[in-house]
Amino acid sequence: MEDTPRLELKSLIVDDDREQDDLDSSIAAMDALLAKSEAVLHDIRFTKPEAKGNLIYDEDWDEEERLGEWLQVVSRNAHYPALLQCVIALDSWNTLQVFQHGNWLGRLLAASLLRQRHLVTCQHLPALNLSLKLVSREDRTTRDTNVRLRNLLGGIRAMAEFGLKEHDRLSLAHQMMSRHLVGRRSSSRLPQLINLVLSKPIVSTDMAARHLKITQRAALRLIEELNLREVTGRGRFRAWGIL
The missing domain is CATH 1.10.10 (Arc Repressor Mutant, subunit A)
Structure with a gap:
C-alpha cells in the first residue's frame, strides 16, 4: 500500500517533465521563427534594390530628383483654385517627365488633388481624363506654358459642356420612356x-x-x-x- 503514492508521484513527475519538454520545444520553435523573420526584415531594410536594365531604363534619369521637383511645384501652387492646381500639376508632370515609363500616373495624381478637396467623385474622373483627348498633342506640348494650361482648361470645359448636353439628352429620354408607366x-x-x-x-x-x-x-x-x-x-x- 505504501508503494502506490510513490508510483503516483513518480508518474506526476514524468508528466511534468514531458510538459516541460513540450513547452521548451514550442518556445524554441517560436525563437527560430522570430529569428527567421528578423533576418527577412533585415534583408528588406538593408538590401540594395536590383539595378534596372539599361536596355529599358536610362541610368542618368534621376526619378527621385524629378519627383521632388514636381512635389515642389504642387506645394507652390496649393493656394490656387482646385482645377487650376490640377492642370498645373498635370502639365508639370508631363514637362518634367518624372518617371520614364509612368506618364499615365500623372493623370491619377492630378485627379487626386481634386478628390482631396471633395470637388469630384468617381463619375467625374473619366470625364476629366477624356477631356485630354480633345486637346491635340501639339497644343499639349507647346513651349509656351500659358498656352498649354489654356488648352488643357479648354479641353476640360469642352468635356463639361458635352456632359451637360448628354445629361439633357438622357433626361429627355427618361421623360419620354416614363410615359409608358402610366x-x-x-x-x-x-x-x-x-x-x-x-x-x-x-x-x-x-x-x-x-x-x-x-x-x-x-x-x-x-x-x-x-x-x-x-x-x-x-x-x-x-x-x-x-x-
Missing part, C-alpha cells in the same frame, strides 16, 4: 428596365433578363414596349439603346 401596376418591371437602359450604353435581351430576373421572352416584350432603338441590325444577338 396605368402600370406597382409590381411592373418596366421602371427597372428604364433605369437599366439609362445606365448602360446598350442593353441586350440577356442583360435585361438577368437584371430584372425574368425570362428573355418577357424582357424582349418590355423592350418592345419602350420602343428602344435597335443598334445591331441583326435577327439574333440584338441589342438596344438610346444612342
Whole structure:
C-alpha cells in the first residue's frame, strides 16, 4: 500500500517533465521563427534594390530628383483654385517627365488633388481624363506654358459642356420612356428596365433578363414596349439603346 503514492508521484513527475519538454520545444520553435523573420526584415531594410536594365531604363534619369521637383511645384501652387492646381500639376508632370515609363500616373495624381478637396467623385474622373483627348498633342506640348494650361482648361470645359448636353439628352429620354408607366401596376418591371437602359450604353435581351430576373421572352416584350432603338441590325444577338 505504501508503494502506490510513490508510483503516483513518480508518474506526476514524468508528466511534468514531458510538459516541460513540450513547452521548451514550442518556445524554441517560436525563437527560430522570430529569428527567421528578423533576418527577412533585415534583408528588406538593408538590401540594395536590383539595378534596372539599361536596355529599358536610362541610368542618368534621376526619378527621385524629378519627383521632388514636381512635389515642389504642387506645394507652390496649393493656394490656387482646385482645377487650376490640377492642370498645373498635370502639365508639370508631363514637362518634367518624372518617371520614364509612368506618364499615365500623372493623370491619377492630378485627379487626386481634386478628390482631396471633395470637388469630384468617381463619375467625374473619366470625364476629366477624356477631356485630354480633345486637346491635340501639339497644343499639349507647346513651349509656351500659358498656352498649354489654356488648352488643357479648354479641353476640360469642352468635356463639361458635352456632359451637360448628354445629361439633357438622357433626361429627355427618361421623360419620354416614363410615359409608358402610366396605368402600370406597382409590381411592373418596366421602371427597372428604364433605369437599366439609362445606365448602360446598350442593353441586350440577356442583360435585361438577368437584371430584372425574368425570362428573355418577357424582357424582349418590355423592350418592345419602350420602343428602344435597335443598334445591331441583326435577327439574333440584338441589342438596344438610346444612342
